Amino acid sequence: MIEAQALSKRYGRKTAVDTVSFTVQPGRVTGFLGPNGAGKSTTMRMIMGLDNPTGGRVTVNGRPYAAHKAPLHEVGALLDAKAVHTRRSAYNHLRAMAATHGIPNRRVNDVIELTGLGPVARKRVGGFSLGMGQRLGIAVALLGDPHTVILDEPVNGLDPEGVQWVRHLARDLAGEGRTVFLSSHLMSEMALTADHLIVIGRGRIIADAPIQSIIDAQSTARVRVRAERPQDLLGALAGDGVTSQVLEPELVEISGVEARRVAEVALRERVLVYELTPLQLSLEGAYMQLTRGEVEYESRSLSNTSTLASTEGR
Amino acid sequence: MTAPTATSSIPTTPTTRAEAGSGITFGRVLRSEWIKVTTVPSTVILIVITLVVMIGLAAVVAWSLGLAADAAPPGAAFAVPSSGLAFGQLLIASLAVVLVASEWGTGMIRSTMVAVPGRTQALVAKAAVIAAISFVVGFVSALGSYFVTQPILDAQGLGFALGEEGVFLSVVNTGTFLALVALISMATGTLLRNTAGGIVTVVGVFFVLPVVLQTLAGLADWVADVGRFLPGEAGQQMVAVSTTDGALSPLEGGLTMAAWAVGLQVIALVVTKKRDV
Structure with missing residues (x-):
């Protein structure tokens, strides 16, 4: 030890x-x-x-x-x-x-x-x-x-x-x-x-x-969506913890929501979706995210750390 | 080892563990240092060169003394077995610097310090091994020189017995002198951690500084006094069979040089204990 x-x-x-x-x-x-x-x-x-x-x-x-x-x-x-x-x-x-x-x-x-x-x-x-x-x-x-x-x-x-x-x-x-x-x-x-x-x-x-808990802690669900009217879809999805990034006019990446939920909302809103890909954050990605956080938002990452550290090891 | 921790129910004592009683002892560290010193080629090469040069030079000096036997000052023959002393000093100083500075240079020192984290035992053991080897080299080459040169000197009626006053002591002290040279050089190598710098420094202290002080001796009395107490100059008195007035006696010279050796070793030890490696 x-x-x-x-x-x-x-x-x-x-x-x-x-x-x-x-x-x-x-x-x-x-x-x-x-x-x-x-x-x-x-x-x-x-x-x-x-x-x-x-x-x-x-x-x-x-x-x-x-x-x-x-x-x-x-x-x-x-x-x-x-x-x-x-x-x-x-x-x-x-x-x-x-x-x-x-x-x-x-x-x-x-x-x-x-x-x-x-x-x-x-x-x-x-x-x-x-x-x-x-x-x-x-x-x-x-x-x-x-x-x-x-x-x-x-x-x-x-x-x-x-x-x-x-x-x-x-x-x-x-x-x-x-x-x-x-x-x-x-x-x-x-x-x-x-x-x-x-x-x-x-x-x-x-x-x-x-x-495993490092991957879980760092990987919130993310989905890549190609749709005809992404703004309508995003408007309907808006809610707690959901963030999005418009990459191209018809391509968006949505975080904090499962692929199935995106599909349900798209169906209800009658938005044509022609790609719906769940994005898995790999361990590598989790690591990049962790170390990037250390550089950019030092104090915030550290407070995350202490919760991780204290929930573990029992 | 320690008590089992709450988190592990698995036995923490591995099966092939060495039996109790194993661990660091000074004798074991000494053995380790002996293995280290004797398993690098430079040691063997430098020792052989030292023996050959010291004995060879004594033979040459004996032969040339024989050529001018009538003109030789009385007692000159006594100095013949230690003729190669300066070369032995140079080679042993280099060997001692190389042995210790190469550990720093190659990174070996980190392995040494991990195995013997107290560090003191490792350095003392290394000093002991290098000093012992140097003593034996000096003693053997002086004794070898004596036996090689006696037939040459006898032919000129200049021969002398090993039992004559001061002769055997001079032979032994050739070893003592080289052992102290090695200790001073090793401490220098430890402090500088660099082979080239270490050798330049010890050559400066042993060979250049005495000449400089001798040149400047006319300026003031104290310059000559300082010159007498330089480690190499003081130590050489140990080997002298007959000393001149005003010079240090063999005992005084030996103690002066030993003080240098111990002082530098202590400084090297204190510095190394604190140093990050």
Whole structure:
């Protein structure tokens, strides 16, 4: 379990992470989603004790990371696949990491096998592809068989097979009751892997909720309508929560109303309708809407967030 | 680990967990640092070069001393085994800077700090490993130099026994000197986090600054005094078999250099503890 309380990080006048509070629960995959530069990596580095918070605190399994006697058994992290001496072999890198905790070589061989590094384990890391580097980073993260696994953009540079493998790995680890915290800037990736999402934008938490409820909260029904006299139709539909946008003289997009209701009103008003398409807001769309909101209507999005956050997690 | 949380009924203790008692100990961190230092090619290459150059230079100096045996000042032969000291100093200083600065340069330091988040143990262990290797390199090359040069010196009647006063101590202190050189260089590399900058700095402190101060020594007495207490200059007194008047004794020189080494290591440690990596 990871608990952040009012965690902040400022670099000079720039605030990278702005008083964020969240809890990452064990037994499920929690996605940490945000555009590049939103503060994901900085937050993860603070969790792992690499960066000192400017304010607030963060604990892992009840204590600050550095306060654990055997930190690699508590938390395994892939923060930066390049955090390896380029002239050392993958095997020796793992052996050096393992040695700090008295982890036997047997486990080193296990994680090499698990991550499919076998054929390149004795080669220098400098020559690794991005994908192989990611696999080595994941091998290091799993070395201590940790309760909590933190992976920063783990699928970056992986081939499709590797991407699937990471998804299964994350799900399996969560299935074993571990805490899995996974960052990405790709919503589609999160949709396939995560159970729960923490969305961050400009250093602030925008949403913290189960993945489905984020989609639901963001996607009000929308319908695209082509009709001969759209104004008559809109006039008849006008009511609470219904908004519309005229795109072309005979093309409108109506929000806050179901397609069936539009059809009923059109029939009653005798308006000729020649297209009626329900628009589903995808997770990607929900994400865009969330992060756009963060930029344009900062305070409003934040108040939405707190209701989301507080209804969840019980 | 911690008590099970309300939200998870699933066991949070993974099955293949390492047995209790595992975790960070200084001995284990030392072992990790040993693996790290010995598994990059630059270490082996620089150590071999250091040994070859130091022993080779001693042989050359012994041979040239033999050519002019009559003109040689008394006691000159004692300095022969440590002839290559300056080169050893240069190479060990580079090695120490490379070993630590390359961790920052490659990003390895983040892996190190995640594995040993207290940081102190990692830095102390690294210092210990680098110092120990440097000591052995210095000791072995001085001893090797002694045995290589004795046949050459004996031929000219200049040979001397290892048991003569100060000789064996000089051999041991060649190691001590290089160990302290390594500690000073490693601290510099840690503070600067940059290989090129680190090497330039230690070369400046060990080789350029003494020459500059010597040039300026005529200006004021204190300039010469400062020069004597520079780390390299003070440390070299440890290796001297016979010292001249006014110079630091081997013990004083050694303590002066050790103070530099400890001081810089402490600064490097304090800075690194606070630094974001």
